[in-house]
Amino acid sequence: MTRSLQPGRLNPLDVVRLAGYGLRARPLRMVLSALGIAIGIAAMVAVVGISASSRAQLDQLLDSLGTNLLTAGPGSTLFGEEATLPDESVAMVGRIRLVETVTAIGQLPDAKVYRTDKIPVPQSGGIGVYAVRTDLLETVGATVATGTWLNNATAQYPSVVLGAKTAERIGIGAIYEDTQIWLGGRWFTVIGILDPVPLVSRLDLGALIGWEAGRRYLGFDGDITTLYIRTNPDAVESVRGLLARTINPARPNEVDVSRPSDALAAQAAAKTTFTGLLLGLGAVALLVGGIGVANTMVISVLERRTEIGLRRSLGATRGHIRVQFLTEALLLSVLGGGAGILLGSGVTAVYATLQGWPTVVPAWVMAGGITSTLMIGGVAGLYPALRAARVAPAEVLATT
Amino acid sequence: MSNLPEAFITLRGVRREYPGGVVALNGVDLDIDRGELVAIIGPSGSGKTTMLNVMGTLDRPSDGQVVIDGFNVAELSDTELSALRAFRIGFVFQHFHLAPGVSALDNVADGLLYTGTSIHERRERAEAALRRVGLGHRLTHRPHEISGGEKQRTAIARAVVREPELLLADEPTGALDSHSGEDVMRVLLDLHETGTTIVVITHEHVVATRLPRQVSMLDGRVVDDRMEILA
Numbered sequence: 001m002t003r004s005l006q007p008g009r010l011n012p013l014d015v016v017r018l019a020g021y022g023l024r025a026r027p028l029r030m031v032l033s034a035l036g037i038a039i040g041i042a043a044m045v046a047v048v049g050i051s052a053s054s055r056a057q058l059d060q061l062l063d064s065l066g067t068n069l070l071t072a073g074p075g076s077t078l079f080g081e082e083a084t085l086p087d088e089s090v091a092m093v094g095r096i097r098l099v100e101t102v103t104a105i106g107q108l109p110d111a112k113v114y115r116t117d118k119i120p121v122p123q124s125g126g127i128g129v130y131a132v133r134t135d136l137l138e139t140v141g142a143t144v145a146t147g148t149w150l151n152n153a154t155a156q157y158p159s160v161v162l163g164a165k166t167a168e169r170i171g172i173g174a175i176y177e178d179t180q181i182w183l184g185g186r187w188f189t190v191i192g193i194l195d196p197v198p199l200v201s202r203l204d205l206g207a208l209i210g211w212e213a214g215r216r217y218l219g220f221d222g223d224i225t226t227l228y229i230r231t232n233p234d235a236v237e238s239v240r241g242l243l244a245r246t247i248n249p250a251r252p253n254e255v256d257v258s259r260p261s262d263a264l265a266a267q268a269a270a271k272t273t274f275t276g277l278l279l280g281l282g283a284v285a286l287l288v289g290g291i292g293v294a295n296t297m298v299i300s301v302l303e304r305r306t307e308i309g310l311r312r313s314l315g316a317t318r319g320h321i322r323v324q325f326l327t328e329a330l331l332l333s334v335l336g337g338g339a340g341i342l343l344g345s346g347v348t349a350v351y352a353t354l355q356g357w358p359t360v361v362p363a364w365v366m367a368g369g370i371t372s373t374l375m376i377g378g379v380a381g382l383y384p385a386l387r388a389a390r391v392a393p394a395e396v397l398a399t400t
Numbered sequence: 401m402s403n404l405p406e407a408f409i410t411l412r413g414v415r416r417e418y419p420g421g422v423v424a425l426n427g428v429d430l431d432i433d434r435g436e437l438v439a440i441i442g443p444s445g446s447g448k449t450t451m452l453n454v455m456g457t458l459d460r461p462s463d464g465q466v467v468i469d470g471f472n473v474a475e476l477s478d479t480e481l482s483a484l485r486a487f488r489i490g491f492v493f494q495h496f497h498l499a500p501g502v503s504a505l506d507n508v509a510d511g512l513l514y515t516g517t518s519i520h521e522r523r524e525r526a527e528a529a530l531r532r533v534g535l536g537h538r539l540t541h542r543p544h545e546i547s548g549g550e551k552q553r554t555a556i557a558r559a560v561v562r563e564p565e566l567l568l569a570d571e572p573t574g575a576l577d578s579h580s581g582e583d584v585m586r587v588l589l590d591l592h593e594t595g596t597t598i599v600v601i602t603h604e605h606v607v608a609t610r611l612p613r614q615v616s617m618l619d620g621r622v623v624d625d626r627m628e629i630l631a
Contacts, residue, residue, distance in 0.1 A: 008516030315486020
């Protein structure tokens with residue numbers, strides 16, 4: 001017979017089995033307290049997932065649109081007056097090495113667009129009329145939804161291509177041979193409608209006519225409103241640095257150069273502030289869930305004093321009892337956390353699918369979710385476990 | 401008969417006072433040898449259960465000396481006492497304390513949980529222990545599916561599955577009808593035959609008189625200790 005008194009070791013599998021038994025004994029309570037954790041985790045996973053999905057969609061969009069589009073427009077002079085771009089600027093920019101294409105549009109501020117000539121003058125709908133060059137489409141990455149784009153012939157005559165919102169606003173869905181609109185005091189034939197142009201959203205609410213047609217029928221003076229420049233993708237920054245001086249060597253400060261893809265990215269960044277707030281709300285839900293687990297475990301310890309006493313009589317040390325209840329709390333939280341991750345991913349998938357985005361739930365969120373539930377379970381289970389270990393076996397076994 | 405060197409349990413001047421001034425044990429001297437079968441008898445409130453808890457190391461005396469199998473309880477840590485219980489002492493309670501919703505086999509197997517035995521071996525030995533108490537046909541039954549006597553025999557199987565040298569039974573037949581009580585007594589007598597030291601606490605004289613030695617208690621003291629030569 002051995003004369004040393006070494007307690008037996010509890011196999012980790014047995015510890016998990018014990019914890020599982022404790023939870024199975026009261027299934028409804030287990031589900032309800034796990035639900036608290038699940039909701040918190042689901043909220044955080046969904047918030048991060050949805051914002052990641054939206055970013056993935058933006059990345060895809062930028063990928064397809066390209067980030068190598070630059071715009072240059074006349075800014076204002078030092079004295080605050082509106083500046084203009086010199087006529088030769090298109091040709092000058094075109095001579096910069098690494099510029100792939102360059103095109104210009106000119107706004108006709110006095111021309112208004114109406115569905116017919118019967119519509120009262122004030123109801124112009126805020127639609128802008130632009131004289132454009134035929135290479136606008138490929139430079140800004142726009143596509144035609146229905147009809148055709150302007151060509152060298154139609155650009156000479158009263159033909160117009162509508163932006164996506166323009167078509168919607170004046171009520172043109174399909175194009176027939178005789179579809180016409182009242183533009184600048186005369187009839188123009190509608191030959192095409194564009195898809196939305198994410199990088200140049202002003203075109204969406206525009207009516208586009210040929211450069212020549214503008215001069216010929218509407219008294220367009222050829223002033224350039226904006227230049228669109230597509231550069232070699234690796235040379236965007238260096239071209240950007242050269243643009244102002246190339247376009248207006250005398251007063252480079254009067255030229256506004258920008259990169260439309262930056263604006264889209266900035267929009268996305270603005271959304272992350274909101275994400276932070278929602279994450280905070282998720283964290284509060286998680287905290288409340290953790291308190292629920294602690295509460296459940298405290299009650300469980302009170303109810304199971306006899307079981308604890310019995311286990312002590314079977315030779316369980318205080319450590320065995322502590323580990324059993326701590327593991328039970330951890331298991332409870334992890335079950336909740338696992339359900340929360342599934343729920344949050346599901347919500348993300350549904351939302352992203354409805355928005356037509358790719359579904360992205362970053363791995364770090366899942367890892368973070370499990371880690372935080374483990375931490376919460378540990379903290380929530382610590383006090384109940386300590387209490388369970390302090391139960392005096394003689395008292396609880398004698399009273400029943 | 402006291403002070404024999406082979407005593408398994410030695411109590412010397414054991415006193416147990418609870419907060420509030422209740423004295424449950426008031427200077428108890430007692431020796432129980434290896435292999436004995438002892439009844440501790442007395443009315444309720446006489447200190448029987450406290451005595452059992454002290455012998456089983458579930459409770460420490462306020463004063464006096466308790467030696468179990470050569471170990472002085474006062475010198476052992478809580479963890480060492482747990483190990484002492486795990487490997488040497490089995491308990492049987494009046495109300496069985498079986499885990500609800502768990503099969504008889506797994507209830508008994510839990511008796512080995514804290515001895516570092518693999519689950520496979522635990523189940524094997526649990527089955528043997530259940531057969532030993534005559535419940536070979538109840539392995540997969542859960543506590544609510546078996547009778548009171550069978551529950552108590554399951555609890556005994558759980559206590560003896562570790563093959564403890566000492567079995568402490570607190571009113572083992574107290575919650576049973578006479579027929580089931582008889583089954584339980586027979587199991588205890590069988591265990592005694594195989595050499596287990598058994599202490600049975602009871603307030604029933606019928607039970608006590610069937611055991612070879614009867615220790616009577618009153619107001620926390622041993623008032624009588626008689627040995628009977630059973631035919």
